[in-house]
Amino acid sequence: xxSICFYFQVHQPFRLRTYRFFDIGRxxxxxxxxxxxMIMRRIAEKCYLPMNEILMQQIKEFGSRFKVSFSISGLxxxxxxxxxxxxxxxxxxxxxxxxxxxxxxxxxxxxxSLKDAAEFERQVKAHSEKIEQVFxxxxxxxxxxxxxxxxxxxxxxxxxxxxxxxxxxAKHVLGWKSPNYxxxxxxxxxxxxxxxxxxLSDDIAFRFSxxxxxxxxxxxxxxxxxxxxxxxxxxxxxLFMDYETFGEHQWASSGIFNFMKAxxxxxxxxxxxxxxxxxxxxxxxxxxxxxxxxxxISWADEERDVTAxxxxxxxxxxxxxxxxxxxxxxxxxxxxxxxxxxYLQSSDHFYYMxxxxxxxxxxxxxxxxxxxxxxxxINFMNVLSDFQNRVNKKYPDTSKMFQEVAEKxxxxxxxIGNQANEAIEDLTAKAKSRIKRGExxxxxxxxxxxxLSDARIKKLIKDIEAEDLVAAxxxxxxxxxxKVIPNMSKAARKKYDELEQNLKIKKSQVNQIRKTxxxxxxxxx
Amino acid sequence: MFGWEFxxxxxxxxxxxxxxxxxxxxxxxxxxxxxxxxxxxxxxxxAVRLVNASEVTVDIDREDERSYWDRVQYMEVxxxxxxxVGPESFENLTEESKRATEKFQSRVFSQKFEFxxxxxxxxxxxxxxxxxxGSSIATKQxxxxxxxxxxxxxxxxxxxxxxxxKPLVVHMHATEFDRSGENINTDVYAIExxxxxxxxxxxxVSNLTRRIVIDRYGIDPNKVFTVHNAVxxxxxxxxxxxxxxxxxxxxxxxxxxxxQKGPExxxxxxxxxxxxxxxxxxxxxxxGDLLNKMVLxxxxxxxxxxxxxxxxxxxxxxxxxxxxxDVFVMPSISEPFGIVPLEAMRSNVPVxxxxxxxxAEILKHAIKVDFWDIxxxxxxxxxxxxxQALSNTFIRFGKDEVDSLKWEHASLEVKKVYESVx
Numbered sequence: 001x002x003s004i005c006f007y008f009q010v011h012q013p014f015r016l017r018t019y020r021f022f023d024i025g026r027x028x029x030x031x032x033x034x035x036x037x038m039i040m041r042r043i044a045e046k047c048y049l050p051m052n053e054i055l056m057q058q059i060k061e062f063g064s065r066f067k068v069s070f071s072i073s074g075l076x077x078x079x080x081x082x083x084x085x086x087x088x089x090x091x092x093x094x095x096x097x098x099x100x101x102x103x104x105x106x107x108x109x110x111x112x113s114l115k116d117a118a119e120f121e122r123q124v125k126a127h128s129e130k131i132e133q134v135f136x137x138x139x140x141x142x143x144x145x146x147x148x149x150x151x152x153x154x155x156x157x158x159x160x161x162x163x164x165x166x167x168x169x170a171k172h173v174l175g176w177k178s179p180n181y182x183x184x185x186x187x188x189x190x191x192x193x194x195x196x197x198x199x200l201s202d203d204i205a206f207r208f209s210x211x212x213x214x215x216x217x218x219x220x221x222x223x224x225x226x227x228x229x230x231x232x233x234x235x236x237x238x239l240f241m242d243y244e245t246f247g248e249h250q251w252a253s254s255g256i257f258n259f260m261k262a263x264x265x266x267x268x269x270x271x272x273x274x275x276x277x278x279x280x281x282x283x284x285x286x287x288x289x290x291x292x293x294x295x296x297i298s299w300a301d302e303e304r305d306v307t308a309x310x311x312x313x314x315x316x317x318x319x320x321x322x323x324x325x326x327x328x329x330x331x332x333x334x335x336x337x338x339x340x341x342x343y344l345q346s347s348d349h350f351y352y353m354x355x356x357x358x359x360x361x362x363x364x365x366x367x368x369x370x371x372x373x374x375x376x377x378i379n380f381m382n383v384l385s386d387f388q389n390r391v392n393k394k395y396p397d398t399s400k401m402f403q404e405v406a407e408k409x410x411x412x413x414x415x416i417g418n419q420a421n422e423a424i425e426d427l428t429a430k431a432k433s434r435i436k437r438g439e440x441x442x443x444x445x446x447x448x449x450x451x452l453s454d455a456r457i458k459k460l461i462k463d464i465e466a467e468d469l470v471a472a473x474x475x476x477x478x479x480x481x482x483k484v485i486p487n488m489s490k491a492a493r494k495k496y497d498e499l500e501q502n503l504k505i506k507k508s509q510v511n512q513i514r515k516t517x518x519x520x521x522x523x524x525x
Numbered sequence: 526m527f528g529w530e531f532x533x534x535x536x537x538x539x540x541x542x543x544x545x546x547x548x549x550x551x552x553x554x555x556x557x558x559x560x561x562x563x564x565x566x567x568x569x570x571x572a573v574r575l576v577n578a579s580e581v582t583v584d585i586d587r588e589d590e591r592s593y594w595d596r597v598q599y600m601e602v603x604x605x606x607x608x609x610v611g612p613e614s615f616e617n618l619t620e621e622s623k624r625a626t627e628k629f630q631s632r633v634f635s636q637k638f639e640f641x642x643x644x645x646x647x648x649x650x651x652x653x654x655x656x657x658x659g660s661s662i663a664t665k666q667x668x669x670x671x672x673x674x675x676x677x678x679x680x681x682x683x684x685x686x687x688x689x690x691k692p693l694v695v696h697m698h699a700t701e702f703d704r705s706g707e708n709i710n711t712d713v714y715a716i717e718x719x720x721x722x723x724x725x726x727x728x729x730v731s732n733l734t735r736r737i738v739i740d741r742y743g744i745d746p747n748k749v750f751t752v753h754n755a756v757x758x759x760x761x762x763x764x765x766x767x768x769x770x771x772x773x774x775x776x777x778x779x780x781x782x783x784x785q786k787g788p789e790x791x792x793x794x795x796x797x798x799x800x801x802x803x804x805x806x807x808x809x810x811x812x813g814d815l816l817n818k819m820v821l822x823x824x825x826x827x828x829x830x831x832x833x834x835x836x837x838x839x840x841x842x843x844x845x846x847x848x849x850x851d852v853f854v855m856p857s858i859s860e861p862f863g864i865v866p867l868e869a870m871r872s873n874v875p876v877x878x879x880x881x882x883x884x885a886e887i888l889k890h891a892i893k894v895d896f897w898d899i900x901x902x903x904x905x906x907x908x909x910x911x912x913q914a915l916s917n918t919f920i921r922f923g924k925d926e927v928d929s930l931k932w933e934h935a936s937l938e939v940k941k942v943y944e945s946v947x
Binding site for chain 1: 769770771772806808816817820821824825827829830831833834835836842845846849
């Protein structure tokens, strides 16, 4: 039996207010409360509430035979808490039926997976905690912002303990392969990968109300007919889309709600299909092969890559500058900064700066409240400048400080080293020249006596006449004299004291005597 | 006097200059009828409307105002002439505006220009219509001399002269060469040339412009006089509580972001400075056809967190901007006069101006560099940011210098020009 897996993305960013240069340093509130509230209320009324109601009816009717899955970003939950708590309540009721799976994602619906592994992990954890706190269940399946996926991102997600991840069944990745099987991550095969069937998904999400389309209008029976055409051996059809498809992108007048009311019954009618969620599929299905995605893919635009958010200079600069703050903020654990940090990271801000208007211009324009990408960039950079200032003031960049200190101390060490080197070189040069001057200079000299032990001095002067001693010590250093005198015998001392006062002796004689003593000294050493 | 804009609805320096000039002339005892084209909504059936003092909100103190409006008559003419827009972009604008009035977002024009569907979409036609109105005014009003400001009004001035036989003075605030470089619009050039040839006197705002008028339009030097613009003494001292909220030095560019103003040299100089010293913020205030290009270049140089764009500033915001600035830069490639540096100096901001601006002829206390010499420009900005003694000197003497440049003196010069033909 083929599985049908419905997954809906729910996300609302905190849109920025017009934040002018004059506000920098003066006003730290960045969001357009009124606008955000208005949009949340509008979508709640047009989409979330009526569609949740329909899903609830289906679950009541079909019980566990009908299943869907959601991912709701942390920012969307926060806005529901702020502006329309009844929406959150109705989601809770859906989850409580046990037929609705909530998936994990990044808290801020951010692009952190493309830039900053540590931040990615923090956000995934923060989101799981939020989900557990609100819905009482801990997510086990993962889907990244806008289904962004690559081998490396998948490997990191596996590392975090998730069993299955959702992504786009992008043509350039699949080639001839079908998206309707379970695949596995190329680096860590433990992570199963579900691929979106973009044709059938977009038949609902984009083409449903397109009257120029040859298949218009789409009915539940027609849609099941398309499902029937799929090779019976294929295991799963993944229908992933924005939840706002229902009532917001496709207006109620297009018949989308009636279509969704009729679809479950039509699908379940012949017993050929069953509804499933990613967690159940992960248990049930085995991967048919690994899927190789060396470069990140997403479900956005014709290109199915990340160029909707990154790639032009404005996007690249703002993205890099924002994530340069990442580590400081994470280490700070500062609640206020962390809040703005989350809000500023949401991928939408970069989406607004997109300049590729040609193939998907309409879609981009639809989601963009700025008159042009330039305005989006200017506004975001003004906000970011103020945010940078706050972060840097509160938490001066420690790594920079450390670097500075390291640089300075390095210089000092170098200086010391240089000085030491000079001194050593100086000393060696002196020693060398001394050695060069001949044997003589390393022979013991008279002055060396003072470095001898008392016993040796005693031995030395034992048989030197007191007169000679007096003569030798005349004009000698006081230190040397002090060393020698206590080592004299009493008799010699007496004689020395007598002679010392009135001994007249020539310099040459002194030298003569000193030399003999030096001779003796040599013998001694 | 034929103008094309008047405070508070101004997009550039011309409106301010006209206001200062009329004020000065009124002080010297002259009486003025001021005619301005203005775009109306559907309600405007009449071609000419006399505007009395109570309907115009102009910032001057009461007493001053009364004596001013005793002598100045202000007329608005139903026309959608747009200041600072050439014939090509005029057509684009009206076309675009027809297609999607709602999506028309450009800030410069949105407040000035509302297309009613009644006027011709061709600017040249509009100029001709304005000329017609000019001649009809000339028959109805009593006056001694005609004074026309810039090419859009020249035809009106010429028509008025032909109808009344009164002498015509045309005032050159900017030539077509200043606006478009070498790729001039020949129709505009022809109107300018004809206006100056028909005029009894031509007033240029600088010697730089006088040279262009003589060399490139072949006008008789004997009838071309330079009268430098002046600046109104600051009448808004109540911004003292407003201080900048960022620690970094703030360097400002303020003007239309167009080829003529040389914004790219400011961006490149900013890049040079930021490479050495990240503690400076640059602000580009204004809007124009090169804005997006500048934004992209700033992003490309990765300095978006140090280089800010404010869009078009009006009223108080300009004064706030000056109050926050440490250096003002005007890197114009070609600037007939350039009044903004004077406003900056009046607000105690030292200025760096390009040698290719008319204002450089009269200012002593400003650093003058060639617009293309971004190294010198970077040097000057860096110096003014970091050497307190230098900037203090410029602030002190600059303020004195600007305060001595009064419209009263400039309009006396204009009066002398009038007298020479009466």
